[in-house]
Amino acid sequence: MIGFQPYETFQLLIETGGIERANTLLVAACEAFVERPDPAPAEIRQFEVLAARLFPTAAPTARAKAAGILASAPSLTPELELLIAEHIGGGLLDYLANAPALSEEVALRLVGKNNPEIAAALAQRRDLTPTVLERLFPINSRKVYRALAGNRAIPLRGAWLTALTRSAQMDHQVAAILSSREDFDAALLSPIFFDLPEEGRLRVLGLYAGRTLPQVPLMRTFEQISVATDEFTRALVKLFSENKRPRITRLLAQVTGLDEVRCGEIAHDASGAALFVVLRAFGCTAQDGLRVLIHATSHDEDRSPALATFSALFETVPVSAMVYLLSVWRGDVAIFDLMRPEYAPLRPESRRMPDAREAARPGSDASRQALEALDLLKNRRAG
Numbered sequence: 209m210i211g212f213q214p215y216e217t218f219q220l221l222i223e224t225g226g227i228e229r230a231n232t233l234l235v236a237a238c239e240a241f242v243e244r245p246d247p248a249p250a251e252i253r254q255f256e257v258l259a260a261r262l263f264p265t266a267a268p269t270a271r272a273k274a275a276g277i278l279a280s281a282p283s284l285t286p287e288l289e290l291l292i293a294e295h296i297g298g299g300l301l302d303y304l305a306n307a308p309a310l311s312e313e314v315a316l317r318l319v320g321k322n323n324p325e326i327a328a329a330l331a332q333r334r335d336l337t338p339t340v341l342e343r344l345f346p347i348n349s350r351k352v353y354r355a356l357a358g359n360r361a362i363p364l365r366g367a368w369l370t371a372l373t374r375s376a377q378m379d380h381q382v383a384a385i386l387s388s389r390e391d392f393d394a395a396l397l398s399p400i401f402f403d404l405p406e407e408g409r410l411r412v413l414g415l416y417a418g419r420t421l422p423q424v425p426l427m428r429t430f431e432q433i434s435v436a437t438d439e440f441t442r443a444l445v446k447l448f449s450e451n452k453r454p455r456i457t458r459l460l461a462q463v464t465g466l467d468e469v470r471c472g473e474i475a476h477d478a479s480g481a482a483l484f485v486v487l488r489a490f491g492c493t494a495q496d497g498l499r500v501l502i503h504a505t506s507h508d509e510d511r512s513p514a515l516a517t518f519s520a521l522f523e524t525v526p527v528s529a530m531v532y533l534l535s536v537w538r539g540d541v542a543i544f545d546l547m548r549p550e551y552a553p554l555r556p557e558s559r560r561m562p563d564a565r566e567a568a569r570p571g572s573d574a575s576r577q578a579l580e581a582l583d584l585l586k587n588r589r590a591g
Contacts, residue, residue, distance in 0.1 A: 231270035234262040238274040242281045256287050263295050271295040279303050286311040293318060304329040315340045324349040331355035336362070345371050350379050357385040364392050369547065376400065387411050393553060395419075398536045399543055402473050402482065409481035413521055416529035419553050422545055424535040426465075427528060433463065434491040434527075441487070441496045448503035460486060465538055480505040484518055489530040494522035 241247065241255050259278075263271055275296035278288065289311055296303055304310070304318070304326070310333060318326050319340065328351040330336070331344050336359075344352060345368060353375040356362060364372065373396045376383035380403045386392045387408030394411040397404060401412060440463070447456045453475045460471035464486060474482040480501045487497040501518055535541045545551060 230262060230265040231267055234259075234266045234270055234274045235277065237262060238277040238281075242277055245282070247283055252283060252285060256285060259288065259291055263291055268297070272297040272299065275299070276303075279307065284309075286313045289314040290317060301325060301329045305332060309335060312337045312340060316343060319343045319347075324351050327352045328355045332359055334359065334361035341368065350375075350381070353379060353382050354385065357382045357389075360389065360391070364389070370544065373397075373544070380404075384408060393546065395546055395553075396543055398533055401485075401533075401537070402470070406479040406481065409479065410517060410521075413481060413484065413525060415553055416533065417521070417524040417526075419529070420551055421529055421532045422541065422551065424532050424541055426535045426538070426540060427531045430489055430491075430527070430531050437491050437496070440490055441492055441500055444487075444500045445503050448500065463490075464534055466534070470537060478505055480514065480518060484521060485530045485533050488522065488525055488527060489534050491527050492522070494519050497522050 237255070237258060244251070247255070263274070266274065272295060275292045275294075276299055278284075279292050279296065279299075281288070284292075289307075290313075292303060293300060293314060310330075315330055315333075315336065316339065318330060320343075324347065327344060327347050327349065330340070331352050332355045336344070341362065344356065353372065356368075357372055357375070362368060372382065372386060376386050376397055377400055380400070383397055383400050383403060384405055387394050387397055387404050388411075393415060394408065395415040397408065397412055401409060404412065443459065444456065447453075447459070453472075456475040457468055457472045460466065460474055461468045464471065466474075474486060477483055483501060483504055484497065487500055492500070498515060498518060501515065505514070532541065536543055
């Protein structure tokens with residue numbers, strides 16, 4: 209059998225040779241099996257029986273060594289995979305991460321161990337069957353959900369999409385991972401907008417362009433107060449230029465109905481993404497809105513790409529969409545309504561939200577005006 213003496217000889221050696229010989233036989237048998245390029249079915253079955261006898265007989269260190277060797281074999285049956293998983297010891301997580309294939313039977317056995325570390329390692333695999341996923345998603349573990357969120361082989365639909373979205377509302381790392389996935393509707397992260405990285409916030413805003421949204425009662429209120437948009441923007445420019453953030457916080461609380469803690473976050477948001485929501489909800493155009501953002505955001509670095517991105521957002525994101533987003537922050541609407549087919553994104557994000565370099569082209573009037581205003585502001589401060 210696979211280059212050794214007949215199987216009966218192995219049986220005799222196992223029974224009479226003691227643990228040291230069992231250690232040697234186990235490692236040698238696994239090495240010989242791995243070296244076989246294409247073992248016949250009969251040889252595989254014979255090796256399964258032999259390995260099943262040798263693994264329990266050998267010492268723990270020999271089992272781990274033999275399992276590590278066997279893990280590199282090109283032909284593994286579910287029985288051999290299970291032997292590896294049970295005896296590889298501390299190398300199990302690496303095995304689960306790097307094994308070319310893993311049978312459903314073994315994956316289910318491993319999930320059944322109720323070990324979050326093992327489950328998280330399994331959740332990263334790209335060959336998981338629906339049955340295995342159905343066992344992984346109910347596990348209450350942040351490690352598991354972070355792994356599931358980052359696994360781009362898992363289709364984001366139905367109950368799995370709902371579970372990941374709910375997990376994102378409780379775990380900022382899950383939210384950040386999902387916000388970077390092109391196949392995920394980042395608008396579902398609107399309730400935790402303030403916990404997202406800047407790139408994630410911009411992705412959320414971009415996914416509000418060109419889509420149908422439910423009607424919200426707040427829209428009528430903003431239609432009535434939008435007549436004061438000019439006065440509102442002038443007041444913001446003045447307050448931001450004087451760095452009177454507490455007064456800005458109170459003003460935002462009065463006009464949006466949000467609590468002062470949230471409005472304080474908007475007033476101190478150095479990226480400008482949260483303030484953009486309020487400005488666009490008020491009906492600000494790119495010209496007026498960018499003027500406020502220039503005074504409100506950080507000037508420690510070149511903001512030209514960010515301003516170009518906001519310029520594109522002012523042109524593509526409708527006022528009603530940002531009123532809807534404000535309603536989400538107020539808790540007036542259920543974000544899971546966006547999962548309904550009639551409210552799905554209409555176009556790929558890459559078309560909804562132009563690249564900043566494209567938006568900043570010389571022909572973009574809003575971008576040019578924003579950059580000119582930024583230069584003027586820098587010159588005033590330098591003077």
